[in-house]
Amino acid sequence: MAAKSRETKAPRKAAAGAQETIVHKRTPFMRILTVVLLAVWIVWTLAPLLITALSSFKTAREAFATPTYGDWKGVWNIFRFQPTLVNFRTLFLIEGFWPYIWHGFVASIGSALIAVVMGTLGAYGLSRGKFKREGDISFWIISTRMAPAVVVIVPLYYIFRRIGLLSTLPGLIVAYTTFNLSFSLWLIKGFFDDLPVEIEEAAFVDGDSHWAVFTKVAVPLAAPGIVAAFVLCVLMSWNDFLFAAVIGGHRAKTVPVGITELRTTVEVLWGPINSATIILIIPMIALGVLIRKYLIQGLTMGAVRE
Amino acid sequence: MARVRLEKVWKRYGSVEAVKDLSLECQDREFLCLLGPSGCGKSSTLRMIAGLEFISEGSIYIDDKVVNNVDPYKRDIAMVFESYALYPHKKVFENMAYPLRVQKLPEADIQKRVRRAAEILDIAGLLERWPRQLSGGQKQRVAIGRAIVRDPKVFLLDEPISHLDAKLRTHMRGELKRLHRDLDATMIYVTHDQLEAMTMADRIVVLNLGVLQQVGTPDEVFNHPRNKFVAGFLGDPPMNFIPSQLQKKGKGYKVVHEQFTLELPDSISRKLIARQSSDSVEVELGLRPESFDLSSKQPDGCDMQGKIYVTEPLGEDVIIDITLGNEKIKAKTVIGQAWQIDEPIYMRVKHDRIHLFDKTTGESLLM
Numbered sequence: 001m002a003a004k005s006r007e008t009k010a011p012r013k014a015a016a017g018a019q020e021t022i023v024h025k026r027t028p029f030m031r032i033l034t035v036v037l038l039a040v041w042i043v044w045t046l047a048p049l050l051i052t053a054l055s056s057f058k059t060a061r062e063a064f065a066t067p068t069y070g071d072w073k074g075v076w077n078i079f080r081f082q083p084t085l086v087n088f089r090t091l092f093l094i095e096g097f098w099p100y101i102w103h104g105f106v107a108s109i110g111s112a113l114i115a116v117v118m119g120t121l122g123a124y125g126l127s128r129g130k131f132k133r134e135g136d137i138s139f140w141i142i143s144t145r146m147a148p149a150v151v152v153i154v155p156l157y158y159i160f161r162r163i164g165l166l167s168t169l170p171g172l173i174v175a176y177t178t179f180n181l182s183f184s185l186w187l188i189k190g191f192f193d194d195l196p197v198e199i200e201e202a203a204f205v206d207g208d209s210h211w212a213v214f215t216k217v218a219v220p221l222a223a224p225g226i227v228a229a230f231v232l233c234v235l236m237s238w239n240d241f242l243f244a245a246v247i248g249g250h251r252a253k254t255v256p257v258g259i260t261e262l263r264t265t266v267e268v269l270w271g272p273i274n275s276a277t278i279i280l281i282i283p284m285i286a287l288g289v290l291i292r293k294y295l296i297q298g299l300t301m302g303a304v305r306e
Numbered sequence: 307m308a309r310v311r312l313e314k315v316w317k318r319y320g321s322v323e324a325v326k327d328l329s330l331e332c333q334d335r336e337f338l339c340l341l342g343p344s345g346c347g348k349s350s351t352l353r354m355i356a357g358l359e360f361i362s363e364g365s366i367y368i369d370d371k372v373v374n375n376v377d378p379y380k381r382d383i384a385m386v387f388e389s390y391a392l393y394p395h396k397k398v399f400e401n402m403a404y405p406l407r408v409q410k411l412p413e414a415d416i417q418k419r420v421r422r423a424a425e426i427l428d429i430a431g432l433l434e435r436w437p438r439q440l441s442g443g444q445k446q447r448v449a450i451g452r453a454i455v456r457d458p459k460v461f462l463l464d465e466p467i468s469h470l471d472a473k474l475r476t477h478m479r480g481e482l483k484r485l486h487r488d489l490d491a492t493m494i495y496v497t498h499d500q501l502e503a504m505t506m507a508d509r510i511v512v513l514n515l516g517v518l519q520q521v522g523t524p525d526e527v528f529n530h531p532r533n534k535f536v537a538g539f540l541g542d543p544p545m546n547f548i549p550s551q552l553q554k555k556g557k558g559y560k561v562v563h564e565q566f567t568l569e570l571p572d573s574i575s576r577k578l579i580a581r582q583s584s585d586s587v588e589v590e591l592g593l594r595p596e597s598f599d600l601s602s603k604q605p606d607g608c609d610m611q612g613k614i615y616v617t618e619p620l621g622e623d624v625i626i627d628i629t630l631g632n633e634k635i636k637a638k639t640v641i642g643q644a645w646q647i648d649e650p651i652y653m654r655v656k657h658d659r660i661h662l663f664d665k666t667t668g669e670s671l672l673m
Contacts, residue, residue, distance in 0.1 A: 196391065201358050205356055205385045212408070
C-alpha cells in the first residue's frame with residue numbers, strides 16, 4: 001500500500017513540475033512592464049492618427065493653436081474646436097481630389113481581382129498538380145517578390161512607355177498585378193495545401209468533374225485565404241506611392257500621389273492634407289477589420305479525422 | 307450492381323512498385339475484402355478502381371468495360387474514405403445529398419433518399435448539424451450515408467471503421483455486413499484488420515508488398531493458407547512456426563525437431579507424396595495456438611513436451627506461452643486448470659490442424 005501511494009505521488013509531482021516549466025508564472029513586475037510597454041506602443045501608433053483625424057475637422061488656426069508655455073491643462077485644447085468641413089470642401093471643390101480616389105479605387109480593386117482570380121487558379125495547380133520542377137516554379141514565383149519594387153521600376157518604366165501603358169489606369173493595374181499576383185498565389189497556395197485532398201476526391205467520386213470540384217469544393221473551402229489575399233492586395237495597391245508616381249504619371253494619380261500635390265510652391269495645405277490622409281486610411285481600417293474576421297475562421301475543423 | 311475485374315495491374319510511384327501484377331475479380335453482389343499490412347498496396351488498388359490513381363500497367367474492368375482512362379465521376383462508384391472526407395462547408399443533409407444534387411435529381415427524390423439512408427444508419431437526428439459537431443462514429447455513418455443514397459455500381463470502402471474505438475468497431479462490423487445484405491451491393495472493402503476481413507467478407511484477398519498472396523473465402527484463407535505469410539497474418543494470436551525437418555518414414559512422413567518427433571497422418575502424407583517431396587526437407591511446421599490439447603500430466607500419445615513460460619488469461623480462454631527448446635510458442639485453451647509457470651506441459655497436436663511450409667519459399671506443402 002505504501003509502495004503504491006509513493007508510485008502515485010511521484011508522477012503527480014513530475015506532472016506539476018512539467019506544468020511549471022510550460023506556464024511561466026508572471027511576476028507583478030512583468031505584468032506592469034507589459035502594460036506600460038503596450039500603453040506606450042498604443043500612444044505611439046494611435047496619436048498621429050488621432051491628431052490627423054481631429055485636425056482634418058479644424059480650421060488651420062485651430063489646428064496650429066498651441067497652449068502657452070507651462071500650461072499643461074492646455075493639452076486638452078486639442079479637443080476644443082468647432083468641427084468644420086472646410087478642409088474637405090477645399091479638397092474636393094478647389095483641389096479636385098475625386099479622380100485620385102477613383103483612380104486608386106479602380107487600380108487597387110482591378111489589380112486585386114486579377115491577382116486573386118489568376119492566383120487562385122495558379123495556386124490550385126501548384127498545390128494539387130504533379131509536374132516536373134514544381135518546386136523550382138514555385139520558388140521562381142516567390143522570388144519575383146524578393147527584390148524591392150524600386151529594382152523593377154526603371155525597366156518597367158521603359159517597357160510601359162514603349163507599349164503606351166504609361167500614365168494610364170490599365171498600366172497601373174498591370175504594374176500592381178506584377179507584385180500582387182505572386183503574393184496572392186503564395187498566400188492562397190498555403191490554404192489549398194492545408195485542405196485535405198480526400199475532400200476533393202470524395203466530390204470527384206460523388207460525380208463532380210475536375211472543374212466542379214475546384215469551384216464547388218476547393219474554392220469555398222479556401223475562401224478565407226482568397227478573401228484575405230484580395231484584401232491585402234487592395235491594401236498594398238491603395239497604399240502604394242512608388243508605382244503610382246512613376247507609372248501612373250499625370251493621368252492616373254492615386255490618393256498618396258495626390259496628397260503630395262497639396263504641398264504647393266506657395267503653401268502647404270495642411271488642412272486638406274489631413275482630410276486626404278483620413279480618406280486614405282478609413283478604407284484600410286475597414287478592410288483590416290474584415291480580414292481579421294476571415295483569417296480566424298477555422299473552416300476545415302472537424303471535416304476529417306485529425 | 308456490377309462486377310469488377312483487375313487484369314495484370316501494376317502501380318508504380320517512381321521506382322517504388324506498390325502493386326505488382328495483380329489480377330483478381332470481384333463478383334456481382336460480393337463483399338470482397340482486400341487485406342494486408344500497411345504498405346501492401348491495398349489502398350492503392352482501391353484508389354485505382356475508384357479512378358483516383360492512374361494505372362501504371364494492366365487493365366481494370368467494371369462490368370466488362372475497361373475504365374483505365376475513365377474519370378472517377380463517370381465510373382458510377384461510391385467510396386467511403388478512411389478520413390471520412392465530409393464536406394466541412396455543408397451540413398449533414400447536404401453532405402449526404404451531394405451526389406444526388408450532382409445528378410440533378412428532383413428535390414422530393416433527394417429528400418426521400420437522404421431521409422431513408424439516414425434512417426438506415428440511425429442518423430436522422432443529425433441532418434441539420436455541421437460535420438465539426440459530430441463524433442467520429444457519427445462522421446463515419448454520414449460518410450457511409452453519402453455513399454448509399456445513390457445506387458452505384460460498386461461500393462469502395464477504405465478502412466472505414468479502423469479509427470473508431472473498439473466497441474463501436476465491433477458494432478459497426480455487424481452493421482456493415484447487414485447493410486451489404488440489405489443493399490444487395492457489390493462492395494470492395496480495404497482493411498488491415500484480419501478480424502474485420504474474417505467476419506465480414508465473402509472472399510478475402512490477402513496482399514503483401516504489392517503481391518497477391520491468396521484469394522479465398524475466410525475459411526479457405528484461414529484453414530488452408532497458401533503460404534507462411536497468409537498463415538501468420540490471419541489469426542490472433544498468430545500461428546506458431548517451428549523450424550524443423552520433414553523426413554520420410556516408411557510409407558508416410560514425420561516432422562523431426564530436436565525436442566519432438568511428429569508423425570504425420572495419412573491425409574497429409576498423401577499430399578506430400580503427390581508433391582513428390584524429397585526424403586528430407588527443411589520445413590516450417592505451422593501450428594495455430596488452438597490446435598493443441600494441453601495437459602499438465604503426460605497423456606498417452608503426447609506429441610511434444612515443453613515448459614510454461616507465462617500464462618495470459620483472457621477471461622474465457624487462456625493463452626499459454628510455452629518454451630520448446632529454443633522455440634517459444636503460444637497455445638490457447640479454455641480457462642479452468644491452474645497452470646504454473648516453469649512447470650512442464652504436455653501437448654497433443656490435433657492432426658488435422660497441421661500446416662507445413664517450405665523453409666525457403668514459404669509456400670505451403672499441403673496445397
